[in-house]
Each structure stands twice: as structure tokens, then as C-alpha cells.
Amino acid sequence: MAQAQKEFSIVGKRTPRIDGYERVTGQAHYTGDIQLPGMLYARVLRSTVPHAKIVGIDASKAEKLPGVKAVIHHGNAKVPWSSGGHTHQRFIFNNPVRFVGDAVAAVAATDRHIAEDALALIEVKYEKIPHVLDPNEALKPDAPKISTNGNLSVGKGNFSAPIEESWGDLEKGFKEADQIFEDTYVTKHTNNAQLERRVSIAKWDAGKLTVYASTQGVSNARTDIAKDFGLPLSKVRVVSKYMGGGFGNKNQAQDYDYMAAVLAKVTNQPVKLEFTREDDYIGMHGRWASEQHYKVGVKKDGTITAVQLDAVTNIGAYRKQSGNLSGTDFYNIPNFKKIIKPVHTNTVVGANYRAPAYPQSVFGFASFLDHIAYELGINPVDMFMRNRIQKYKAKLPFTSNYLEQCIIEGSKRIGWSEKWHKPGAMDGVKKHGIGMALGGYPFRPGLGAATIRMNPDGSAHLLVGVTDIGTGAKSTMAIIAAEALGISLNQIEVTNGDTDVTPYSVGESGSRTTSFTGHAVIAAAEDIRKQVFAVAAPQLKVKAEELDLRDGQVFVKAEPSQKIPLARAVARAGELIGRATTNPEFKDVEGKSFSAHFAEVEVDTLTGHVKITRYVAVHDSGIILNRMPAESQIMGGVVQGIGMAFTEELITDKLTATPINPNYRDAKVPTHLEAPNVEVIFVEHYDPYGPFGGKVVGEPPITAAVATIANAIFNATGKRIKELPITPDKILQARQV
Amino acid sequence: MADEKRGAKLSRRSFLKGLSGGAIGTAVISTGLVKSDPAEAYFPETTGAARGKTPISLKVNGKTYRVQAEHRETLAEVLRDQLGLTGTKIGCDRGECGACTVIINGRNMYSCSQLAVWMGGKEILTIEGLAKGDKLDPVQEAFIEHDGPQCGFCTSGQIMSGKALLMKNSKPNEGQVRRALSGNLCRCGNYNREVAAVLAAAKR
Numbered sequence: 001m002a003q004a005q006k007e008f009s010i011v012g013k014r015t016p017r018i019d020g021y022e023r024v025t026g027q028a029h030y031t032g033d034i035q036l037p038g039m040l041y042a043r044v045l046r047s048t049v050p051h052a053k054i055v056g057i058d059a060s061k062a063e064k065l066p067g068v069k070a071v072i073h074h075g076n077a078k079v080p081w082s083s084g085g086h087t088h089q090r091f092i093f094n095n096p097v098r099f100v101g102d103a104v105a106a107v108a109a110t111d112r113h114i115a116e117d118a119l120a121l122i123e124v125k126y127e128k129i130p131h132v133l134d135p136n137e138a139l140k141p142d143a144p145k146i147s148t149n150g151n152l153s154v155g156k157g158n159f160s161a162p163i164e165e166s167w168g169d170l171e172k173g174f175k176e177a178d179q180i181f182e183d184t185y186v187t188k189h190t191n192n193a194q195l196e197r198r199v200s201i202a203k204w205d206a207g208k209l210t211v212y213a214s215t216q217g218v219s220n221a222r223t224d225i226a227k228d229f230g231l232p233l234s235k236v237r238v239v240s241k242y243m244g245g246g247f248g249n250k251n252q253a254q255d256y257d258y259m260a261a262v263l264a265k266v267t268n269q270p271v272k273l274e275f276t277r278e279d280d281y282i283g284m285h286g287r288w289a290s291e292q293h294y295k296v297g298v299k300k301d302g303t304i305t306a307v308q309l310d311a312v313t314n315i316g317a318y319r320k321q322s323g324n325l326s327g328t329d330f331y332n333i334p335n336f337k338k339i340i341k342p343v344h345t346n347t348v349v350g351a352n353y354r355a356p357a358y359p360q361s362v363f364g365f366a367s368f369l370d371h372i373a374y375e376l377g378i379n380p381v382d383m384f385m386r387n388r389i390q391k392y393k394a395k396l397p398f399t400s401n402y403l404e405q406c407i408i409e410g411s412k413r414i415g416w417s418e419k420w421h422k423p424g425a426m427d428g429v430k431k432h433g434i435g436m437a438l439g440g441y442p443f444r445p446g447l448g449a450a451t452i453r454m455n456p457d458g459s460a461h462l463l464v465g466v467t468d469i470g471t472g473a474k475s476t477m478a479i480i481a482a483e484a485l486g487i488s489l490n491q492i493e494v495t496n497g498d499t500d501v502t503p504y505s506v507g508e509s510g511s512r513t514t515s516f517t518g519h520a521v522i523a524a525a526e527d528i529r530k531q532v533f534a535v536a537a538p539q540l541k542v543k544a545e546e547l548d549l550r551d552g553q554v555f556v557k558a559e560p561s562q563k564i565p566l567a568r569a570v571a572r573a574g575e576l577i578g579r580a581t582t583n584p585e586f587k588d589v590e591g592k593s594f595s596a597h598f599a600e601v602e603v604d605t606l607t608g609h610v611k612i613t614r615y616v617a618v619h620d621s622g623i624i625l626n627r628m629p630a631e632s633q634i635m636g637g638v639v640q641g642i643g644m645a646f647t648e649e650l651i652t653d654k655l656t657a658t659p660i661n662p663n664y665r666d667a668k669v670p671t672h673l674e675a676p677n678v679e680v681i682f683v684e685h686y687d688p689y690g691p692f693g694g695k696v697v698g699e700p701p702i703t704a705a706v707a708t709i710a711n712a713i714f715n716a717t718g719k720r721i722k723e724l725p726i727t728p729d730k731i732l733q734a735r736q737v
Numbered sequence: 738m739a740d741e742k743r744g745a746k747l748s749r750r751s752f753l754k755g756l757s758g759g760a761i762g763t764a765v766i767s768t769g770l771v772k773s774d775p776a777e778a779y780f781p782e783t784t785g786a787a788r789g790k791t792p793i794s795l796k797v798n799g800k801t802y803r804v805q806a807e808h809r810e811t812l813a814e815v816l817r818d819q820l821g822l823t824g825t826k827i828g829c830d831r832g833e834c835g836a837c838t839v840i841i842n843g844r845n846m847y848s849c850s851q852l853a854v855w856m857g858g859k860e861i862l863t864i865e866g867l868a869k870g871d872k873l874d875p876v877q878e879a880f881i882e883h884d885g886p887q888c889g890f891c892t893s894g895q896i897m898s899g900k901a902l903l904m905k906n907s908k909p910n911e912g913q914v915r916r917a918l919s920g921n922l923c924r925c926g927n928y929n930r931e932v933a934a935v936l937a938a939a940k941r
Contacts, residue, residue, distance in 0.1 A: 020881035023889040024873070024896060026824015026864035033823035113809055195828040195836055195890040195924050244826070244890030245924055277829040470888030470925050628884040632927050636887060639926025664833040664922060672915045675928035 005686040005693055009551070010483045011625050012684075017475045018494065019468070028242045031214040032199040032274065039201070040069055041112040042263050042273035044256070045105040045119045046283060047097035050346035050657035051131035051144060054095045054104070054124060062107060062121040067114035069267045071122065073105035077262045080228050083252050085318035087155035088147040092255045092262070096129060098146055098317035099346050100658045101282030103255060108263040108271050131657055135314040135343035136291070146317055146344040153319040153342045163324050166337035167393050173306025173335025177297025181372050184293045185364030186723040188649040189314065191286035191662075192353045193669050196244020198280055202260035203270035210237045211257050216250045217507020219465050222499045224253035229261065237500045240467040247640070248352030249284050250469075251509045281348075281662030286650055288323050288342070288350025289314040292364040297335075302378045304331060304387050309338035311361075316349035323350065327361025327703075330403070330438040330594070331369070331387045334394050347652055348659060352509070354637065355441050355699035359644060359706045363724060366437035366707035371720055374423055380711065381411050381420070384438055384596070392590035399591045400687040400695070402620040403438065406596035409681055410436070410618040414598040424718020429606050432613075433716025436598045439704030440620075441511055443591035443687075443695040445584040448520035449503035452481060452528050454576040458552060458567035459491045460528070464521065465505030466513050467497040471698050472629030473513045479626055480518050480691060484525030486549035487566060503579070511593075511696035514625065518691030519582040528578030535576075536569035586689065593695040594620040597638070597704040603716040605735055608728025610646065610713060612676040617701060620683045623693035634701040635678040641705020643670045647725050791854050797822065798866025806853040813837040813848035816863060824864035824893045828922070835921035838894035839863050845901035847920075864893040867900065876900050879938040880931070887925035894921045899935035908939055 022028040059071040074093035084090040093103055105122055109115040130144040137143055138151040145151065154161045174180060201212040209231065215221040218238040226236045243250065260273040275283060290313045297306040313323040323342025366384075373383035388403045411417070419434050426432050451463040462481045468474040474494050482489045496502060506516045533544040536554045540547065540562060548557045555563035570576060600614040617634050624630045647668035653660045661667045686693035706724065714720050719734035790805040797820060804819050813830075816822045816839070825848055828836030832850040839848045840862040867874040876899045879885070886892040895918060902909055902917035909917065914935045915928075923931060 016881050017884065017886070020886070021873075023886040023892055024864075024877040024880045025868060026822070026893050028889055029823065030826070030890065032827075033817070035818070035821075113807070193924050195826070195834060195888065195922065197828065197830075243888060244828075245888040247924070277831060277833075470886075472887075629887070632884045632887055632925070632930055635929050636923075636926030639928060640924070663831065664829055669922060669924060670926065670928075671922060672919045672928045672932065675926065677929055 008483060008692065010479050010489055011692050012623060012627060014627050015475070015479060015489065017472050017629060018478050018489065019474060030196060030242045030244050031201065031212050031240060032196070034201055034212050036201065036203060036270040039270040039272055040108040040110060040263070040267060041115050042106055042108045042260060042271050043112065043115040043119055044103050044259065044275070044279055044283065045122055046279070047100055047102040047104050049097065049126050049128060050100050051129040051146070052097055052126035053129060054097065055127045056125035057105065058123040059105065062118040065114065065118050065121060067110040068107060068118045069110070069269070070108045070263050071105055071118070072259065072262055072266065079258050079262060081255050081258060082228055083224050084255060084320060086159040087149060087153045087319040090318050092258045099348055101348055102317065103283065106259040106263060106273065108267055112274060131346035133345050133347055133652055133654065133657055135312045135345055138343050138345050139312070139341065146346060151344045153315060153323065153344055155319060158322055159319055161342050163322065163340040163342065164338070168335030170306050170308060170335050170337045174297040176305040178300045180295060180297045181368070181375065182295045183368055184291060184722065185367060187290045187360040187363060188724055189286050189289045189348065189350055190353065190644050190648040191281050191650055191667060192247040192249040193664065193667070194245030194247055197277060198250070198254070198256050198275040198284065199272065200257040200260040201270060201272045202257070202264040204264055208235045208237065209261055210239065211261060212239050213253065213257050214243055214250055215240045215253065216243065216246045216467060216469050216509050217252055217505070218467060218497050218499050219504045220251065220507045221253035221257065225257065225261070228258065240497045243467050243469045246469055247354045248356060248509060251352060251507060254284065277664070278662045281650065281667065282659050285316070285320055285349035285351035287353035287356070287360070290325055290360045292325060292361055294365065294368050296368065296372060298372055298376065300376065302373060302376055302383045302386050304333055306335040307333045312341045312343050314345055314347065314350050315342045316347045317344060318349050320349055320351035321356060324357040325361035326357040327363070327365040330389050330440055332389050332394065346657060348650060354640060354702045358439065358441065358703040359641060362437060362439055362703050363706040363710060366704070367710050367720065367722070370435065370711040370714060379420060380436060381407065381416050384436060388438060396588065396590045399443070399586070399589050399689040400622060400685055401592070401594060402683045402685050403594040403596065405683045406594055406618040406620050409683055410596045410598045410616050413679065413681060414600065414614060414616045416598065419600065423715050426716070429604065431603045431605055431716040433601045433603060433712040433714070434599070435708050435711030435713070435715050436596060437704040437707035437711060438596055439700055440592050440594040441696055441699040441703060443515060443593050443690065444512070445519070445586060445689065446506060446512060446516040447504065447583045448506065448517040449581045450517060450520040450524040450579070451503050452524045452578040454528055454570060454578070456571050456573065456575070458487065458565070458570055459493070460485065460487065462492055462494045462521065463502045464494065464496050464517055465499070465502040466517055467508055469508045471508065471513070471633060472626050473508055475629065476514055476626040477517065477521055480521045481525055483692065484522045485528060487552050491552070511699040514694055515690060515696060518694070519584055520580045522691055523580030523582050524578045527580055528576055531576045531578065532566065532569060535573045536564065539564060539569060591689060591695065593697070593700045595700050595704055597708040599708045599712045601709065601712040601716055603713060603731065605717070608731035610731070612642065612709065615676045616679045616681065618681040618683060619700060620685070621697045621700065622687035622690045622695035623684055624682050625692055625694045630697045631680045633698050634680045637701025638678045638705045639670050639675045641702045642674060642709065644724065645706045645709040645726055647727070649725050793853055793857060795856055795861065796859065797861045798863060808852065808854050810853050811849050812851040812853050812856055815853040816848060822863050822865050826890050826893060828890065834891070835894045835898065836891050838897040838921060840897055840901050843904060845898045864896060867896070874900065875938040875941040876903065876935060879934040883934040883937060884930050885927065885934045887927045891921060891923045895923065895931045899938065902935065903939055911936060
């Protein structure tokens with residue numbers, strides 16, 4: 001599937017989003033904006049105890065409240081939620097409940113306030129079961145069992161445990177080392193905290209279920225719902241046009257979609273189920289916390305000879321995702337072994353949040369490498385350059401790899417050689433520091449589909465299943481279609497995110513939309529072009545193979561002045577329909593986008609406050625198809641990393657097992673005042689496997705950000721903070737040691 | 738078995754309701770703190786569908802609307818649910834995120850933290866009221882050109898805070914823009930774009 005580079009007319013330009021007007025005028029309609037006639041409002045009741053058997057639910061008072069239409073719970077709505085838990089069966093309401101925040105009941109009423117009132121009238125009798133909050137405690141033989149299989153979350157395939165990976169000869173690698181270092185790094189549970197609270201609207205029409213969802217993937221959501229409700233795919237419609245962010249916690253269908261569907265069924269009315277902000281923080285999931293123990297063998301010159309990683313990750317009460325740690329991915333490690341134990345505890349679920357397995361362990365491993373460089377008296381930029389990855393698992397080549405150039409460009413831009421100094425060497429109260437780290441994310445090909453309908457006036461409808469979660473995917477698909485067709489962008493109308501209308505899409509997660517669906521859009525455009533050339537050939541009196549289409553003109557390749565406008569060529573063709581389903585594969589190559597991040601900080605050693613004074617993010621994402629949103633995503637990923645580095649942590653009170661800060665103010669997401677200017681540099685090279693040479697953009701920018709900041713703080717203070725978030729008190733304490 | 742129920746804490750909405758109820762307010766807070774059943778302690782007479790509604794005259798984007806709202810309904814809810822002005826978003830419903838920002842009598846305010854019944858006689862401007870016919874407001878135009886929205890859910894609020902700033906200070910510097918918008922969270926982290934857009938709008 002490798003392809004050669006082309007000249008582009010639309011790809012890569014600074015084109016504003018095609019739906020910018022809707023988004024700035026309030027005319028972009030998100031799921032929560034939809035109102036249906038006769039619609040009820042629903043709210044969810046959550047467990048107040050961390051582990052308990054429900055021995056009774058008395059909903060009679062709630063049901064008597066005027067306006068209440070239905071109360072559902074485990075006793076009357078035992079619906080499985082397959083994608084909610086992969087190692088022990090999960091339902092939309094579970095008995096026993098396994099964490100403070102586990103859903104217990106849902107109420108539908110004529111308005112949301114009545115539904116809220118009703119929640120307080122539901123009486124739940126719990127029989128408490130011993131609980132465990134700490135993953136290391138949970139692994140002890142006498143710990144309370146959360147899953148019937150035990151607390152090490154053993155499942156199949158991607159959900160096996162422990163997650164083990166190794167290559168080379170670890171013992172030999174450590175023997176070859178001049179020095180061996182060992183240390184432990186800790187990261188905490190942080191929340192996706194997207195602005196749009198979860199909301200789902202469900203309605204039934206003669207046995208067909210329609211769900212207006214706030215989902216990152218309408219096709220996957222449909223598959224989930226159809227499976228768990230026992231419906232054919234054709235009897236489920238999932239619609240999501242505009243989506244207010246998710247960052248991995250709105251993949252597929254979730255329990256609230258199911259609850260809305262059940263409530264709609266029993267009341268025979270459409271139901272809108274809304275989460276509160278607190279529901280959103282505790283009822284779904286955040287990024288899994290981790291404790292990472294590294295053993296690293298190095299030569300005197302810093303060359304890594306072996307790495308061993310033993311880690312536990314806290315995936316909470318249910319296994320929704322892998323719980324893996326992949327921060328070692330960006331380094332050349334000849335001998336490697338990792339053992340990651342995803343562990344169940346009676347806490348909020350830890351699952352996907354932007355580049356799920358990365359920022360935690362990029363923080364751990366890149367901090368540790370930075371520290372080893374310090375111990376060996378090596379400049380960090382030399383350490384990272386020397387050990388940067390060149391072959392996947394020390395074996396396979398990459399489809400393209402310009403990590404070296406990322407490091408060179410970034411260190412030049414920030415002025416590393418002039419600005420770097422020995423850690424903690426600066427005088428004064430406010431200390432300057434500079435740091436860097438490497439990051440990226442896998443780039444893979446996969447199943448995509450697209451349909452293009454061309455009208456008799458030459459304008460076209462592009463139908464794609466993608467939901468635009470903020471990445472600009474809708475615009476990117478239009479840009480790819482316009483480029484591939486040879487017509488202008490304003491001739492393309494995109495219809496997206498509706499399973500009854502649009503073809504399959506993988507879902508906007510794992511940075512897969514452009515690489516999966518992009519190929520299909522190109523192929524669908526080629527399908528249309530063939531049809532255009534077939535109808536234009538007799539008009540231009542040449543063979544179809546001799547024709548090309550560019551700038552809305554069909555012309556003879558050998559004699560471009562012989563041409564007719566596209567609109568004339570297809571005027572009598574009725575409607576042309578181009579379609580494609582593509583599923584390319586890699587053979588003996590591996591794909592990855594790469595990045596090198598650099599930051600300068602000023603640490604106030606009296607207050608522990610850190611100010612980021614400069615940030616440079618250099619990315620190898622292949623050709624950038626849609627430049628402005630790509631830059632925006634890099635900036636935004638860095639800002640999310642800043643939150644993770646400095647402030648964000650969902651804190652669970654040890655005594656009550658209750659999350660005590662499930663909101664923006666107390667979990668402290670960054671504001672305008674904390675966001676530095678992020679200088680974005682794309683090191684652009686054509687990747688022969690990506691659509692129009694592009695790799696992935698969305699997930700990578702958060703991966704290196706946390707470690708970059710942590711390393712800059714070390715350079716300023718000479719003190720290594722090994723546990724996130726790096727709050728002022730930790731900096732002050734470290735200074736005093 | 739109070740700890741087995743949901744209550745035991747004051748929600749922002751209940752707190753607002755308490756304040757609007759005058760003398761009941763103090764009783765609400767104290768009973769709330771001793772963990773009694775919130776549904777009974779707060780408003781024993783006003784739960785369920787039997788509650789009364791108050792007629793309100795709302796002046797929004799230059800038009801006057803007559804609506805009926807319960808005392809506990811926020812301006813954000815009435816704008817969205819009754820007037821269909823869904824450009825105003827609700828991100829947290831507790832005065833933290835700013836997605837619901839509208840301009841009331843010339844000031845940017847969180848419409849989730851204003852009760853609809855307080856709005857009589859006030860001039861409310863929402864995102865839908867910014868454009869003059871087909872002509873977008875300079876802040877809106879600049880948001881398109883500078884890629885202001887990523888997911889777009891905070892965008893209306895960011896624009897309204899930017900607009901409120903420019904109404905008071907037509908030539909702000911970057912620091913002033915950041916401070917003026919600092920009550921508007923953007924989880925996509927698109928802060929640099931939003932600031933750049935407001936600065937660009939000021940130059941038009």
C-alpha cells in the first residue's frame with residue numbers, strides 16, 4: 001500500500017474549519033441541544049458506599065412524586081453493558097456495587113428537577129462488604145475480592161494480565177551495563193473532564209431504537225447497543241453530529257445510553273438522560289493511576305543496554321481498557337522486559353484518556369532517563385538523542401521516522417546549547433530550568449468506508465461515519481475529498497455521524513480517523529472520477545483513461561486546453577455514486593508519529609510556584625493535511641499535560657472511599673492563566689502509508705508534555721519529584737531535604 | 738440510615754434555592770449540615786410537579802419573551818429549554834466552567850448561576866444575538882479565522898466573555914484578555930487560539 005508523494009492543491013493549507021460558522025453562532029447542535037416532543041428527563045442515583053450488596057431498593061416514594069414516570073435499577077432492568085467491563089460481567093446497574101459512584105438507579109420524570117428530587121426519595125439498603133482502595137493492598141492474598149477472578153484483572157487478548165512484553169536477553173543486557181539504576185515513579189487518576197457533560201436521548205419507534213448520543217464513534221456505539229439489547233444492527237440508529245469533547249471517555253456506547261433506552265422503552269416516551277458534572281467525574285472513568293518501578297542498565301556514555309519495568313496500574317472496579325504503560329516506546333532498548341499488573345480496586349474506573357498508556361509512563365521513564373543522564377554527567381539532549389528509537393522493538397523499520405530531526409529542530413528553536421545549565425546551579429529565588437522529553441503515538445491502518453454522491457451540477461455530498469469531536473475531522477475528510485476529486489472545498493457538503501445514513505467509521509479514538517477513513521475517502525473519490533471520465537469521454541471525444549479532473553475542469557492530460565467544466569460533464573449523468581471500503585495493512589513495517597518537546601520554566605523557590613516561560617513542541621506526523629486544527633491539537637494536548645503535571649488528581653478520601661473533588665474547581669484543570677504560548681513545529685515528511693502522506697496528530701501532543709515539564713523543574717531545582725502532580729508543596733519539601 | 742441516601746451535601750442548586758427563599762435559607766443550610774433528608778429538609782412543599790411557576794418577562798437579544806419558570810430554574814435552563822437558544826451551553830451547572838456565559842446588562846455572567854426569576858428588566862445578550870443579520874460580530878469572525886473552536890462546546894462562552902471585554906475596553910493587551918477569559922475553561926486547551934482571536938477582533 002506504500003504510495004509516492006503528490007503535489008497538493010488543498011491539503012496542508014491554512015483552511016478554516018468548514019463548520020466554523022455554525023460553531024461561532026450557536027448553530028452547531030450538540031446532543032444536549034436536541035428536544036423531542038414528549039421528552040422526559042432522567043438522572044442517575046449513585047452508590048455512596050465503596051463495596052456493598054444491595055439488599056433492598058424502595059422506590060415507592062420516588063414513584064409517587066408527581067411527574068415521575070419510571071425508576072429503574074438492578075431489580076427491574078438487568079441489562080448487560082459488555083464494553084463496560086471485560087474481565088467480569090458488568091451491567092448498567094450492578095449488585096454488588098463496587099465503588100462510590102457505581103450506578104444504582106435512574107429516574108425519568110417530566111423535568112430534570114423532579115428527576116433530581118426523586119433520586120433523594122429512593123431508599124437503598126446496603127450490606128457493606130470490606131473494600132480496598134490501594135492497588136498494592138488489593139494484590140495481597142487476604143484483600144477483599146472485587147472481581148470473582150481476583151483483583152489482578154485477568155481476561156483474554158487485550159485484557160490479559162499481567163501484561164507482559166519482552167525481547168532480547170535481559171540478563172545479558174544488565175551484564176553489559178556499566179551502571180544499573182533503579183527507581184519508582186507514581187502517577188494519579190486524572191479525569192478527561194471534557195466540557196460537554198454526558199447526555200443521551202433515546203426513543204423507540206415500532207421496535208427500532210434511535211439514540212442521539214454524545215459518542216466518539218457512532219458505528220461502535222451501534223454495535224454495542226445492538227449486541228447488549230439483542231437487536232439487529234438495522235434496528236439501532238446512533239446519531240452524533242457535534243460532540244463536546246471526550247478525549248477517550250465517550251468511545252462506543254456507555255451505560256447512560258442504555259439507561260436512556262430502557263427508560264424510553266418502559267415509559268414509551270423519548271428520554272433525555274443528563275449527567276451532572278459530578279456524575280461525569282466519578283460515574284465514567286479517568287486515566288488509570290500507576291506505580292512504575294524501573295531498572296535500567298546503561299553504558300558510561302549513556303547507551304541503554306537493558307530496561308526492566310514492573311508496574312501496577314489502578315483500573316478501578318471494572319476493566320474497560322488495557323491498563324498498559326507504553327512510555328518506553330520511544331527509545332532504542334536492545335533488551336527489554338515489562339510486567340504491568342492492571343489491578344481492581346473499589347475506586348472510580350481508570351480507562352481511556354488521550355494516549356491512554358503514555359503520559360504516565362513517559363513521565364516515569366523520561367524523568368528517569370533525564371536523571372540517569374544527570375548521574376552520568378551527560379547533557380540530557382545527548383542522552384535522548386543517543387537512545388531515541390530507530391527500530392520497533394529493536395527489529396522492525398518504521399514507515400517513517402524523523403524523531404532525530406524533531407530533537408535537532410526543537411533544541412535549536414529553544415536554544416538548548418546556550419540555555420542548558422547544571423541542575424539547580426542557578427542563583428536567586430526564582431530559578432530558571434530547561435527540560436525535554438520524547439513522545440508520540442502508534443499510527444496504524446485499518447477499516448474505513450466512505451460514500452460520495454455527485455450532483456448534476458458538479459457539487460458533491462461526502463458521507464462519512466466520523467463524529468467531529470474537536471479534531472476537525474469533518475473538515476479533514478472534506479479536504480481529502482476535495483483534493484482527491486479535484487474540485488474546490490466549497491463544492492463539498494459533509495454529512496457525518498448517523499448510522500442510518502453514513503457508512504462505517506472506526507470512531508474518533510486512538511488517532512485513527514484520518515488514517516482509517518482517509519484512505520476510504522480517497523478511494524471513493526477515485527471511484528467517482530472514473531465515472532466522471534466515462535461520461536466526459538464522448539463529450540471530449542477521447543478515451544476515459546486520457547482524462548484528468550482538476551480545479552473543477554475535466555481535461556485531456558496530453559492537451560490540457562481541451563477541457564469542459566465538471567458541471568457540464570456530469571449535467572446529464574443523473575447522480576453519480578462513488579463508494580469504497582478500504583482495509584489496508586502494514587507488512588513488515590510499524591507506524592508511529594513522533595515528537596520532541598522542550599520547555600523552560602521559572603521556579604519560585606519561596607512559594608514552589610512554577611511558571612512555564614517557553615514551550616516548543618516539535619512533531620513528526622507526516623504531511624499535515626489540515627494545518628490549523630492540527631496546530632490547535634498540539635497546543636491543547638500540551639495544556640492538558642500541564643494540568644496533569646501540576647494540579648490534576650481525583651482524590652479519594654481514605655476513610656469514606658469517596659472522591660472528594662469531582663469538579664473543575666477542586667480537581668483544577670488549567671485555565672487561560674496557566675496556558676503558555678506553545679510554539680508548534682511540524683517536521684513534515686511524506687509517509688508512504690498514510691492518506692496523502694499523513695500520520696497521526698491527536699493523541700501524541702499530551703504524551704511528552706508532563707515529562708518535559710518535570711525535567712525542566714529538575715533542571716531548575718536539582719530536585720527530582722517522582723510523584724504527580726508536582727504541586728508547590730512537593731517542590732518546597734524536596735528543596736528542604 | 739441517612740448515609741445510605743444521596744443527600745448529605747448541599748448542591749449548588751439547592752443552595753441557590755435556599756437563598757432565594759429568604760428566611761427558609763438559613764434553616765436549609767443548618768439542616769443540610771446535620772445530614773437530614775435533603776428532599777424533605779429543603780423544600781417539603783415544593784417537590785414534584787405540583788410546584789408553582791412565576792411569570793417572567795425576559796428581554797433577550799432585543800426581544801421580549803413572556804415565560805413561566807419555577808424559582809429554581811436557572812437562566813441557562815430557560816434560555817435553552819424554553820426559548821430554544823441552545824447556543825448557550827451548560828458544562829458544569831455549578832459556576833465553574835463558563836460554557837453558559839451570557840452578557841447581562843453589559844457584564845459577562847454565568848447563566849447557570851442566575852435564577853430566571855431574577856432577570857426581570859435586565860438586558861440579556863446571548864451568542865445568537867451577536868451577529869447583525871448576516872454580518873458576524875468581529876469576535877465571531879476572528880474565532881473562525883483563528884481556529885477558536887476545537888470541540889466548540891466552550892466557544893459561545895469564550896466569545897461572550899471576549900465581547901464583554903471589548904465592550905468595556907476596545908484595545909486590551911494579551912494579559913487583559915487572558916484575565917477576562919479566565920473564567921471560561923476550554924478542556925481542548927485551545928486558550929492561545931481564543932486569546933489570539935479576541936486580540937484580532939480588537940484590531941478590526
